[in-house]
Amino acid sequence: MTRCPCEEEVLRRIRPTPEERTYIRAIGQRLIEAVERSGMAKAMMVGSVARDTFVRGDRDLDVFMLFDPALSREELQEQGLTLAHRIAEEFGATWREKYAEHPYVNATIDSLDIDLVPCYAVASATEIQSAVDRTPFHTRYILSHIDDYADDVLLFKQFAKAGGVYGSDHMTEGFSGYLCEILTIYYGGFHPLIEAAAFWKPGETVDIEKHGTKSFEDPLVVIDPVDPERNVAAALSLSRMFEFVELARGYLEEPSEAFFCRGQSPPLTPEVFSRLLSARGTHLFALIFATPEHTPDTVVPQLRKSAESIRELLERSGFPANRIDVCMQKERCMLLFELMAGTVPVMRRHIGPPVSSRENAEKFLAKYVREEVFAGPYVEDGRYVVELSRPFTRAVDLLRSKVLFEVALGKHVRRSMKQGWTVKAGAECWDEEFAVFVSRFLDRSSPLARIKRTTGR
Amino acid sequence: MTRCPCEEEVLRRIRPTPEERTYIRAIGQRLIEAVERSGMAKAMMVGSVARDTFVRGDRDLDVFMLFDPALSREELQEQGLTLAHRIAEEFGATWREKYAEHPYVNATIDSLDIDLVPCYAVASATEIQSAVDRTPFHTRYILSHIDDYADDVLLFKQFAKAGGVYGSDHMTEGFSGYLCEILTIYYGGFHPLIEAAAFWKPGETVDIEKHGTKSFEDPLVVIDPVDPERNVAAALSLSRMFEFVELARGYLEEPSEAFFCRGQSPPLTPEVFSRLLSARGTHLFALIFATPEHTPDTVVPQLRKSAESIRELLERSGFPANRIDVCMQKERCMLLFELMAGTVPVMRRHIGPPVSSRENAEKFLAKYVREEVFAGPYVEDGRYVVELSRPFTRAVDLLRSKVLFEVALGKHVRRSMKQGWTVKAGAECWDEEFAVFVSRFLDRSSPLARIKRTTGR
Incomplete structure (x- = not known):
């Protein structure tokens, strides 16, 4: 396959070096052997390292420990963690327990970030008892279908990362790594995928194994080749999908390395932020409270729901919003509202x-x-x-009032806000912890618009 | 029929005196004889005097001159005016020519306000050549069906007048005299009419002769007994109809003379107006221009249309209105807009x-x-x-700009505004010529709400 020069250049930059690959796979192999030596479980590498679709510099290695499905949940957890602890100690790693659907062990070995995850060794992906049981099937499927597309997957992932549409977490709502792999295989490489995506419509459906049995309402439907009832693209939002579509069109029109480089513009200074905000003439309000002690995938959807409920309350109260957004940081969360009116007639x-x-x-x-x-x-x-x-003629008074508890806030958000929250107005919304977030909010543009402006095309 | 005491009291007040009736009918009779003596036309009294449904103190007398339908329009006009002039002179009246669909003569004789109207003596109401030809049929129909309901019609008219829902002109959009008569006859008197109206729904249909052939979209449909294709209530708006409905309910609940007395509250002083307006916190703007030289029935719908177009323009421009209204005075017209915002973000x-x-x-x-x-x-x-x-961040700037000419204004309104217009804001909208109008605007209430508040019930 001939590639355009910029793609070759990108690949030279992102393809893992042979040394890197050999090294990381060797560590993986040693871990597998350690697990299997115990006689308690089989083991396999999963994720992009196993599939050879990882980008240079990635330090993530996932090793799954496959236990007998006859074990009870409790037994699986107990034996899984015991084994993982033992292996981490054996490798002299620093490690900690973490929780997703199940507890697992996250260990640092030679600066690699390694997850040791217990799961059931089920016979087929339709018999899984929890989502982690499916992962080994994904890895096997990709390994047996990836052919010569490893470079194409790398290009696509880098393209999606640079465009800000990579990641199926709740904050991004973009393309998961597995979704990138399936799409690349389905369309036969990076270029055919980009060409097809330029014509995508909402509801676009991809069924690589032609075995789908359910209908989905999602913007993009990609039937899981190992599970006919699952949409691999369920987490993808309409906005991320069409940001990718416009990037695909822009790239076809004028391919360039810019599409593979994440433009990391620095946050605005408080002064510039204040000046831009005055120029808009809108009324910006931030609601700030302590971050609940839960994972982003639990908290972020609650932030979204809470912000949407408060937006509706504001609207009903005479303060229509132009835009809203949410941000979860380590210490604090922010709900941001840009209103078209800060005061209304009584x-x-x-x-x-x-x-x-x-x-x-x-x-x-x-x-x-x-x-x-x-x-x-x-x-x-x-x-x-x-x-x-009406009770409130100033939006700020409404946002400071207990009326907020009358609308549907997420459970953890409500609990945190019960401990108190702060309302900032206008230029005060700029805050060290949220500087990048509030800057991007004011300066919002689609990824392609940003590239076009940056490259002056 | 037994009436409640307040109705007897009202009738004593509004029923024409025998002397008044004899006098006005005698003048009418002399005019008819004068017309018929000419040999040019037949003549008849029409309107409420002819039907004995006029309210004490009314000084209006309509005499129609019925010409041969074989005459051309021009001949009808020429002969009709010649005859009318001659008769007016013969009676020593001051007179002037006026125009509705046709020219006619308006004369003042012994302080009576008399219209001498030429029309065609057609054989049936479905053969009419213009709306005035229909009037004699209405008079004949009412005369032959009114039975003992003359008092009931008087009560209903007075009830409608006091409630502000009497008059089919474009400003009022209420009940015409003929409509009052038909409804009273159909329901069998004032009380049965009121009782039925309390249950009216939009689209209520009355077809006294059961001969309707068309379907109408109007809020109230009353098929003309002399013309199956005409809705006598076409000019009645949904608002006036339901103001009457609520008055009917209120009267049934607690009959009182208050329902027959027009509460003429004096206009607000500029100081009170200013205070009430500040209390609301809204943004009031008045557009004032010279009154076009046409009848209210031509100008008022154009004012409404223009105000509605400007309201939509304001809304599109970020200035939503709470309410708008229009007023046509002798010298100047006013379009009034109460906005929820006077300025918007750029x-x-x-x-x-x-x-x-x-x-x-x-x-x-x-x-x-x-x-x-x-x-x-x-x-x-x-x-x-x-x-x-956006081009305008202040509503007042938009209202002062030529952008107004880009929306659908009525033809005569546009022509007048081309000569210039004034925009007043806030308390400045109070103006001697429009004092009653702007006062009612601020203090708007349904007729029943007003009665309930006045009588403390």
Whole structure:
């Protein structure tokens, strides 16, 4: 296959060196042998190292320990952790226990970041007892189908990383490594994939094994070749999908190395931030509280849900938002709201029942004729309308009030906010811990727009 | 029929005195004789005097001159005006020519306001050549069906007048006199009518002669007994209809003379107006220009249309309205807008095509990547969005700009505004010529709410 010069250049940069590959695989092999020597479990390398699709400098190695499916959950956990601890000690590693669906051991050996994960050695991917049991099947499938596409997968991953659409975590909502591999194999390489993606529509479906049995509502549907009922692209959002689509088009129009380089623009200084914000004339508010002690994949969706609920509350209260976003940092979380109004008239219209529905209409009239109102009830388009006063004329007062607890906040977010939260307004929203986040928020552009502007094309 | 005491009291107040009735009918009779003596036309009294449904103190008398339908339009006009002039002179009246669909003569005789209207003496109401030809049929129909309901019609008219829902002109959009008569006859008196109206729904249909042939979209449909294709209630708006409905319910609940007395609250002083407006916290703007030289029924719909177009323009420009209204006075017209915002951020979001529609998406991106923007294009829910600046951040600047001519204004309104207009803001909107109008605007309430508050019930 002939590649354009920029791709060859990128590959030279990102392809693991033979020494690197030999070294990392050797460590993996030693770990496998150690596991199997115990007689307690089989073992295999999974992930990009096993598949030879890792990018130069990656220090991640995943070794799965496959136990007898006859074990109970408790036995699996106990034996799995015992074995993992023993091996980590044997290798002289520093290690800690971590939790995903199950507990596992994360160890550092010779500056490699190694996960030792216990799972069941099930006979087929449709018999799995938890998501980790599926991973060995993914690795086997990719190994037996990757052919000569390892370089193509590397290019695609680097393209997706540089475009900010790589990663199936809840913050990114982009392409997982496995999804990149499946798509590259399905379309037959990086270039055919890019050419196809330029024409993707919402609901695009890829079924490499032609065995899908369910229908999905997701923007992109990629049936898992090892499980006909699973969409590998379930975590991909419509926005990330179409950011990739526009990148694909832009690259086809004018291929360049810029598409493989993550533009890491530095955060704005407080002064520039303040100046840009004044120029927009909008009303920015940040809600800040302590980060709940849970993984990002638990907390981030709750931040999103909470921000969306508060956006609706703001909207109902007369403060429509231009955009909102959320950020989870180590210490604190931020919900950011850019509003089109910071204050509203105290008068608000309250729309009542149609006058033709007699009982409701009479109740409504009787109620408001006795209350202090600005105007009404009057009849408009056949309904009663009354003009009342609202409790908050300043968005900042609403955001500082306990009314926030009346809307659907995520459980952990609610618990953290019960301990207190801070509201910042305008230029004050700039904060050391959130400098990158608030800078990107103001300066938001699609990845292709950013590349076009940077390269002046 | 037994009536409640308040109705008897009202009737005593509004029923014409026997002397008044004899006098006004005698004048009518003399005019008819004068017309018929000429040998040029037959004549008849029409309107409420002819039908004995006029309210005490009414000084309006309509005499129609029925010409041979074989005459051409020009002949009808010429002969009709000649005859009318001659008769007016003969009675020593001051008179002037006026125009509705046709020219006619308006004369003042003994302080009575008399219209002498030429029309065709057609054989049936379905053969009419213009709307005035229908009037004699209405008069004949009511005369032959009114039975003992003259008092009921008086009560209903007075009830509708006091409630502000009487009059089919474009400003009121209420009940015409003929509509009041038909409804009273159909339901069998004032009380049964009120009882039925309490249950009216939008689309309520009354077909007294059971001969309707067309379907109508109007809120109330009353098939004309002399013309199966006409809705007598076509001019009635949904709001006026349901203001009447709520009055009917309120009256049934607690009948009182208050329902027959027009509460003429005096206009607010500039000081009170200013205070009430500040309390609301809204942003009031008035557009004032010279009144076009046409009848209210031509101008008022154009004012409404213009105000609605400008409201949409304001909304699109970031200034949503709470309410708007229009007023036509002798010298000047006013379009009044109460806005929820007087200023908006200069940044506005502009929503582009879905990224999946490739050609449009590429054009959009290419355009805005080269322009000065606040942010974007970025991808949101699969579409491009870009954040641009808007031309007007203050509503008052928009209302003073020529952009108003880009929206659909009524023809005569546009012509008048071409000569210039004034924009007033806030308390400045109070103006001697519009004092009642702007006062009612701020203090808007349904007629029943007003009665309930006044009577403390």
